[in-house]
Amino acid sequence: MAWNFSNDKPIFQQLVDIITVDIINGKYSPGEKLLPVRELAVMAGVNPNTMQRALAAVEESGLIYTKRGDGRYVSEDEGIVKSALQEYVVKIVRDFISAMKGLGLDENQILTFVKSSLNQE
């Protein structure tokens, strides 16, 4: 999973992001059973409660669901996963563009910056 957290965002939110991205990227297959909360917590080096809270948040988005007394599973509905990916991406792109425009850059300049930054790496 992960065990590096930045200080400018709540840990449980970073957990939410990581898990969400992992599911979106197909690191977990649809219908796959997740490790128990407690194990995930140990792996991430956080308190089980924190991991619990993160998973509950992910569950609200519909990406995972829980079988009582059994465990948590990745949603079998690939549509949900796909739409979650879409939302995630467009949100990031929009935030980026509005930030750039806020700095007074026009669309050409933005595109130029992105291109040059892509070629460098």
Added chain:
Amino acid sequence: MAWNFSNDKPIFQQLVDIITVDIINGKYSPGEKLLPVRELAVMAGVNPNTMQRALAAVEESGLIYTKRGDGRYVSEDEGIVKSALQEYVVKIVRDFISAMKGLGLDENQILTFVKSSLNQE
């Protein structure tokens, strides 16, 4: 100034961003004197302490400086302003690209998303 704040970032940081961007964008000319903290605070609908803290943070970046018993001024050194802009922009672009790659998108896809999002607006 502004008086709309989002809930996911500290208010004083949003103030820092706004002020920084305003200076970078040339809304304040080099050497120009800023309004007193209290007035700025009123305009932003914010506690003077909060505005004070924000200005102090901006001052650390070198974009403004304080004349004791007189007031705050925008730095005359245009180099500082320009380099501040550079830093700001490249940081945003890099963060954006790494986020997109983290989602499994390749460079072409990223460029496509940016272009389509630019044309829409």
Added chain:
Amino acid sequence: MAWNFSNDKPIFQQLVDIITVDIINGKYSPGEKLLPVRELAVMAGVNPNTMQRALAAVEESGLIYTKRGDGRYVSEDEGIVKSALQEYVVKIVRDFISAMKGLGLDENQILTFVKSSLNQE
């Protein structure tokens, strides 16, 4: 039987409700022999332990009884069935009305809501 369960109530309780309602509604005749726990469990897509627990709970209400080494039977006493229905219904109606009144609605409004909701469906 059924194999769709909501997440906000324990599964075994939902089983209890379903079985109770089925008996009350006459889906099972008095004295009729029930299917073995294991089969019922398979039909409901549930762990046999869970079904077992549910049947034990129903048995406590007197609607069914067990013949050791033979199986479970629906009670022949129709009085029990009828009174069980009564209890069930008045409880639901009372809970509903007190909930509506708790929201500040008066009796006329409650009646109106019920009527309109009935006509719609």
Added chain:
Amino acid sequence: MAWNFSNDKPIFQQLVDIITVDIINGKYSPGEKLLPVRELAVMAGVNPNTMQRALAAVEESGLIYTKRGDGRYVSEDEGIVKSALQEYVVKIVRDFISAMKGLGLDENQILTFVKSSLNQE
């Protein structure tokens, strides 16, 4: 507030319901400042964390919002309050009717039960 909790639902959810209903009923006026979490927790006889969780949930529904470092306020937007009431009511009515139909009662019988139960009280 309240200090009586039933055992069949999580306490924090009961808190959510109580607070929601109180706002819907106008017990708190729009824009009114709520008591601090810790005081509310003491009044309800629960752990501050539990109350915190409940308030966070209510906040998600838009009925209240928080000013950082200041306190929580009831939403000024009366439209939100009104629509929240609507949702609440129709949900209760629907659940009630489907429960009654599940018991084999037809619409006339349902209406009769409601009427008789209303006159009794």
Added chain:
DNA sequence: GTGGTCTAGACCACC
């Protein structure tokens, strides 16, 4: 053994 809830107490950011 699994997830869900609750308590207790601490620390931090913010105003």
Added chain:
DNA sequence: GTGGTCTAGACCACT
């Protein structure tokens, strides 16, 4: 002083 987060540890319901 306010809300927000996190840890620690306990207990319960469910499978």
